[in-house]
Amino acid sequence: MGLVLLKILTMKKLRFLFLITTLLSTSLFSQQKVKLKGVLMTNDYHEKISWVKSKPTPLVSKDFTVNANSVKNIQIYFGAKMVDGKQVIMPIRLVNNYFDKNWIFFDEVSYLLGTRKEIRQGKGIVFKIKDKETTRNTIGVGVNEVSDIEAIGEAEKLIRYVIDNKETGLVVRYIDNDKNQYVDVKVPKGTKRLKKHFKALIKAYNQLCKATGVKQQF
Secondary structure, X not given: OHHHHHHHHHHOOOOOEEEXXXXXXXXXXXXXXXXXXXXXXXXXXXXXXXXXXXXXXXXOOOOOOOOHHHOOEEEEEEEEEEEOOEEXXXXXXXXXXXXXXXXXXXXXXXXXXXXXXXXXXXOOEEEEEEOOOOEEEEEOOEEEEEEEEEOOOHHHHHHHHHHHOOOOOEEEEEEEOOOOEEEEEEOOOOOHHHHHHHHHHHHHHHHHHHHOOOOOOO
16 A cells, blocks of 8 residues: 555655655654745754755846856755654754855845835845854865854844845845955845745745644744
8 A cells, every 4th residue: 555655646746845754753743744835955864853945045147057056145944853752943044155266254244125226315224144153165266155143133134024025126245344345246136036935934934833833933
């Protein structure tokens, strides 16, 4: 019976991402499957953690020829695991990936949101996050700097603003406060793709919390 069911599922070409919660707990979720749409999932079998991530939002034109992970991008994610027999949904985190030919050594990221007119009139909305623990690596002839912080404070406000408001312009500034220098990136189509990917991740987070009985929502 099990083999027949497996063949049927394979033939249907499922379009949704299934989070099979038996990977997290054979006792609590042996019969559960949760449909999570529009997100990415990876499993760390060593640590028994499932990572659920938004699709990375590239801060370049849509016609780029490289993978979205290989250009400046923004992403949010969370993890799910069992701790002492209890289901734990980890806090959402915000990731800023900076790829370029030269280092900026940023310790702060500033997000300026608003239409061109609003920004010129000084009416743009600004969110700033600081991270003194930005990681840095060389990749081929380029460099990669990554900020990965919990979505609290300004980071949480940014996510909520993007989700709850209409699409608008976006300029991301990577700042090195020690040397008083920065790099500005004007994002094509502003918050359009960012809003889409953020909403999908937040929906998945709330959906999984509800399905697993964890009393928390974003």
